[in-house]
Amino acid sequence: MERPFAITLEVGSSLANKTGTWRTERAVYIDRMPPCNDACPAREDVQRWLYEAEEGGAGYERAWRRIVADNPFPAVMGRVCYHPCETACNRGELDQAVGINSVERFLGDVAIEHGWELPAAAADTGKRVLVVGAGPSGLAAAYFLRRHGHAVTIREAGPMSGGMMRFGIPRYRLPREVLEAEVARILDLGVELELDRKVTDVEAAMGEGFDAAFLAVGAQIGKRAYVPAGTAAHVIDAVSMLRGLEAGDEPLLGRRVAVYGGGDTAMDAARTAKRLGAADAVVVYRRTREQMPAHDVELEEAEEEGVMMRWLSTVRRADEGRLVLERMELDETGFPQPTGELEELEADALVLALGQECDLSLVEGVAGIEVDDGVVGVGPNMMTGHAGIFAGGDMVPAERSVTVAIGHGRRAADNVDAWLRGAAAPATPERELAGFETLNTWYYADAPRTRRPRLDAVRRQSNFEEVVQGHDASTALFEARRCLSCGNCFSCDNCYGVCPDNAVVKLGRPGERYEIDYDYCKGCGICVAECPSGAIQMVPEEI
C-alpha cells in the first residue's frame, strides 16, 4: 500500500517520545478504605466481596469465600447484623445505601444450600486454646484459631451452642436451622465443644493443659430494677423469658403483657409476647422515641405487629393484673424527671428488659484481671491484664452486638496466635478513607435500592416464621451491582480510555487491573479526575 509521506507511519512510531520525562507528578493506583469496610465491626472486606458478587454465578462462591475470610457467619449476619456498613455507605448520599446486608444473607443462604465448606484448618501447631462460651465471639475465635492451626476446646455452660444468637434473638429473626448450619461448619473444622460445662475458675481450667484462653461468657443475666410488687404480681426478666422459650419452656404471660425497657431486647420480648398469644403487648419506656436505644427497624416491625408504646413512663408498682405508671418529663439536659402524675395500666405480666449483666465469677481472684462497671478490661490485642487470658464479646467494654462479638473473636484469635508464637501483634495497614468527595458519581447510573420482601404483619403475629425474606438471585445481583466500589478500582476502563498518552496498560483478562507506563505518563492527572471510584492519586515526583 502506498503511504502518504510522514502522515502514515509504522505502528508505535510515537513511542520514541518518552513523554514521561515531562512529569512532575505521577498517577498511582491506590486502594482507599471503603466506608463500609471501615464501619464493619468484624472488619469484613465488604467492597471486595460485593465486587465478586457482582459477577453472579461463580462470583457468588468467590464472594462468600471473601466474607468467611473475615467472618464465618454470613447467613446469620444477613439476618441479625445492624449493618453499620449501610449507614456509612457513600451511596446513601446519592440515592440509597447499597443493601449490603441483604446480599450477605443471599450469599450465606446460597452457601448453606450448596454445602460450601469453610477453609480447612492449618497444620497442627501443638498449642491448645480454651474458649469459654459458645456464643458468636467464642465460635468466631474458635474458627480463626483453627485456621491458625491451634487445637480448640469450647466450654459452654448452657445446653446448646449459639449463645445470644440462640437465647437472645427470637427465631422469627434468625431461624435455628440457619444458625445450626453455620455453627456446624465451624465445629467441622475440628473444634471440640463441651456443652453444659460451666467454667467457674479459669485458672483451674487452664491448668488442664491449655496454653491460652479466650473468655466470651456474654451478658446472660437480666438486670432487675427495684419495682415494688404485690405478692401475686407476675414479674420476669426478658432474658430468662427468651431463654426459657428456646429451651422448650414456654413462659405464661397472660393476655396483657407490659415490657419495661427501650432496647432491642424489649422489642424482642414484646414481639415474642404477641406471638405467644398476648392480645396487648405494651412497651413502657422512660424516655422518648428519639432516645430509644432499640434500632429503628426493630421498632418499626414491632409497631407493624401491633406492639404499643408508652413513652416517658416508668413503672412505679406492679400488682396482680395492673401496673402503676408515672409520667416523666425531660429536663433541659434531656434527662427524664418524675412528674408525680400516676396512671394505671392493666397487665397480667411485667417483663423487665433493662439490660444485661455478665456472670464474671470465673475470673474472680485471677491476678491482673480488672473488672470495672461489670465488664473485664482488655488491651487493644484483646488480652486481659493476665498474660495468656484474652476476653471479648459482651463481657468487655464495647457496643453489644453479634457483629461486634464476632469481630472481637477474630481479633482475639489473631492476637492469641501472635502471643503463642511470641510474635508482635498483627498490624492492620492504615488506609485513607474513601469519602463521598473522592467519588465521581456522575459516572454511576441511578439505581434505587431493592427491598427485601417482608412477611405480612397479619401473617406473622401468631407464629415464629422468619419475618424478613431473602433476595432471589436477580435482586441480589442488582443490589450488589449498586456498589460504587469506593476507593477501589473495579476495572471500568475509564483511565484506559481517557489517558492521552496511552500510558495506561491493561493487564489482560477482564477484571484484572491496570498498570501505568511511566515512560509515557506525563502526569496530566486526567485519569485521577475521571476515575469514578477515586482509586487513583497524584503523587509528587522527587525532582
Added chain:
Amino acid sequence: MLEQLEGSQAIARTVAACRPEVISAYPISPQTHIVEGLSDLVRAGDLAPCEYLMVESEFGAMSACIGASAAGARAYTATASQGLLYMAEALYNASGLGLPIVMTLANRAIGAPINIWNDHSDAMSQRDSGWIQLYAETNQEAADLHVQAFRLAERISLPVMVCMDGFILTHAYEEVDVPSPERVDAYLPPFEPRQVLDPDEPVTIGAMVGPEAFTEVRYLMHAKQLEALDLIPSIAGEFESAFGRRSGGLVRGYRIEDAETVVIALGSVLGTIEEVVDELREQGVRIGALAIKCFRPWPSQEIRAALSDVGRVIVLEKAFAVGAGGIVGQNVRLALGGGARIHDVIGGLGGRPITRRSLRTLLEDVLADRLEPRLLHFLDLDHDVVERELERLRRGGRPGPHAENIVRELGIVAARPH
C-alpha cells in the same frame, strides 16, 4: 429538471446523490436546513448505506468525519460561523492528513456581537487551514460545486469547503436543476481511499513528526493545492460535458474583454454587480466584473491574465483583516504586482444588503477618482455614528461596548436586517 426549491434542499439532495457514507453534523444557522434534509433522507432510507451521526459539537462533527474518511468512507458535513471556528483544530487535521472530506459552509458573520446573517468572515478566518475553498454565485452553482467537490477532493486527497452565502442562497427559493443520482454516478466514481485501515496491517496516522520532515509535509500540501489549480478547470470542464452547464472553475469574467475597470467579488453578490455593470455599460463605461470561484488555492495567474489590460480594480469583499485591510484585495495585489489602481471596499458585513444604488454610487465615485485607493473603504458606512462613537472614545473615560452604544444611538431595541 428545473424545480423551484429552497437552496438548502437543493444542496441536501445533491449531496445525497453523491452517496456519502458518513454524515456527521451539528446544527447551526443558516446551515441547519441542509443537514436536516439529509437526516430525513437517511432516516427514510432514501440515502443508504449512510451513517448519520448526530454529534455533540462541530469539533465532534469534523472529528467523526476525519475518522470516517481515514477508514475509507466518503464523508460530509456542513457548518457556519462559530461552528467553523469550533472545528478549527480539526480542520487542520483533516487537511494535514489529506482526507477528502467535503463540507458546505453557509457563510455567516462571526460574533461578537452575535449576528446570524451573511458575510465571509467565517470562511476567510480559515483561509490558511489547507482546505480548498470554492464559492458559489447561485444555488444551481452551489449544488453543482458539491458534485465537483467530491471528485476534486478524492482525486487530490484534500478536503474541500463549498462556500455559499447564508440566507441569501441557503434560504432562497429559486429554480435549480438538482443533479440526478444517475448522472452523478456517471460523473463521480466510487471513492477509492488512498489507504485502507486494516487491523491485520496496522498503521499510525497523524502521529508526531519532528523538524526532520515537517517542512516537507507542509511543502507537499502547498504543492497539492497548486496542482488543484490545474485540476479544478478540468473537473469543471468535464462537469459541463456531463451536465450541459457551466459551473465552478477558478474565475469567471463578465464583460471584461475591453474593460478599463473591473469589480472583483466572491459569491452571490456577483448577480447585483453584473446588473450595475450592465447599467454603466449602457452609459458607455468600459466596466466589467470578475468572479473568483476558487479562493484557495489562489488562482494568481488566471487573475493576472484576466486583468492584464485593466487600469482600475475594485475588490468588493464581505470580510476584512481587522487592523490591516482587505483580504481578497491583498491577494489581488499579490497577483497583479504594480500597475492597476486597486480599491479595497468592504461591504455586506453581518447581512447588510449590497444594493444596486450603493454599488452604483461607489463605482461612480471610483470612476470620478473620488475614492482614495490607499484607504480601506466601507460601503454604506454610517459616518455620523462612528464619528460620534470615536469622539466618545477620544474624550476618554470608559466608553463601554461600541455595539451597545451604537444600537442605543440608532434608537433601536435590537438589530434587525435591513
